[in-house]
Amino acid sequence: MAPACVDAAVRAAAHFSAGPDGLSVAEIGSGNINDTFLVSSSGQAPFILQRISRQAFSQPEQICANLQVISRHLPPQAVAALVPARRWLVPQLLTSHEQGLWWCDATDNFWRAQSYVANAATLPGLTSLEQAREVGRGLAIFHRLVAAIPATALQAAIPHFHQTPHYFKLYEQACQADNQPQASALTHQCHDFILHRAQQLSTLEDAKEQGELHEAVIHGDPKLANILFDNKTQQACALIDLDTVGPGLRLYDLADCLRSCCNLSAPDQTPEHNRFDLEHCRAILSGYLEQGRPLLTAADHYYLAAAIRLIPLELGLRFFSDYLTGCHYFKTDTPHHTL
Structure with missing residues (x-):
């Protein structure tokens, strides 16, 4: 991946992280569409950051709206009650410092963050x-x-x-x-x-x-x-x-x-x-x-x-x-x- 993309991910991660201390961004996954990163920082659990492809998703806001519906229906305690015999997790959306479910950078790249399944x-x-x-x-x-x-x-x-x-x-x-x-x-x-x-x-x-x-x-x-x-x-x-x-x-x-x-x-x-x-x-x-x-x-x-x-x-x-x-x-x- 080009260094410019990683730099953009670092800037985007700052809008979802607890602070700049110890901020680390590493590309993970091998998806065919989006760019995915694992973000770590001091005083905060790791989380997943993705740059959503506007070529594939013309309205990426709809992705976040759908995930919000899933999260409302399936909070962690409800999932544990419905699947009591094993560990099962549903990734949750994280809000940005601007209190949004996504963040767009100066070149209109669409970024969103979710909880990481450790x-x-x-x-x-x-x-x-x-x-x-x-x-x-x-x-x-x-x-x-x-x-x-x-x-x-x-x-x-x-x-x-x-x-x-x-x-x-x-x-x-x-x-x-x-x-x-x-x-x-x-x-x-x-x-x-x-x-x-x-x-x-x-x-x-x-x-x-x-x-x-x-x-x-x-x-x-x-x-x-x-x-x-x-x-x-x-x-x-x-x-x-x-x-x-x-x-x-x-x-x-x-x-x-x-x-x-x-x-x-x-x-x-x-x-x-x-x-x-x-x-x-x-x-x-x-x-x-x-x-x-x-x-x-x-x-x-x-x-x-x-x-x-x-x-x-x-x-x-x-x-x-x-x-x-x-x-x-x-x-x-x-x-x-x-x-």
Whole structure:
């Protein structure tokens, strides 16, 4: 990360910290969208500071409004009562010295701070089926906690998030854009892959429109990197990166979680070597049903397989469309990163 960004984070951290003494700011995480920092200072518990991408979130204030709704419904004492058998934490928003839930710097960067979940860490990958079951339990616990919040109480921080027909329209627009990257065998393969599956893209949205599937409050991005495990018990103890929390189908969360956790290939593996591991899928679903069986309807069970196929395709659409339009949405290391 450029020193200028770290310097900006230090200036932003000062608006949320107790004072300048011992102020330390370190980049953490490997997210594709926002910049995340761990802030420490004398006389104050460490906290998480994030610079929210305005490219991804056109109204970042809505993120804070959604998190405020979550915090009001789930203060720490309520969470402890609802999940008595294990440690479970919901990150809380911190207020700035200006008494706001965010702070904008001179160049209009949007910064917000949240409480830090100590003595916990994410996993770089799953190494056992018990870890997979814990992933499922953790996602179900989150769904249980937010189940009493009406989906209408939150707004979509990203309009049309996970609505695959919308991403297909953006893909079609990207195909007509000027200054596209030079066509290659791989881009032709991607186009063919998408077009051969175009008829499947509206399956879940059609079921929602027909009243078979219903919206609830969901996390929106429950990949393995967004699940914290307690250092002592090795149990899932929090879902983090709550920017995408909002109304949606629980199947979106389940399928996205499975997409993230059941591909055991190395990140730089070529596509033909990727595979969806059924053992880990069964373990995650088993853990989810232990904690969240009543949350799923017969229609959820029926459409689960379709969701598992659809969500990776949706993410592929988003990456490929971003590649075709110049890689402005996702963070990239090379011009072909999102390809």
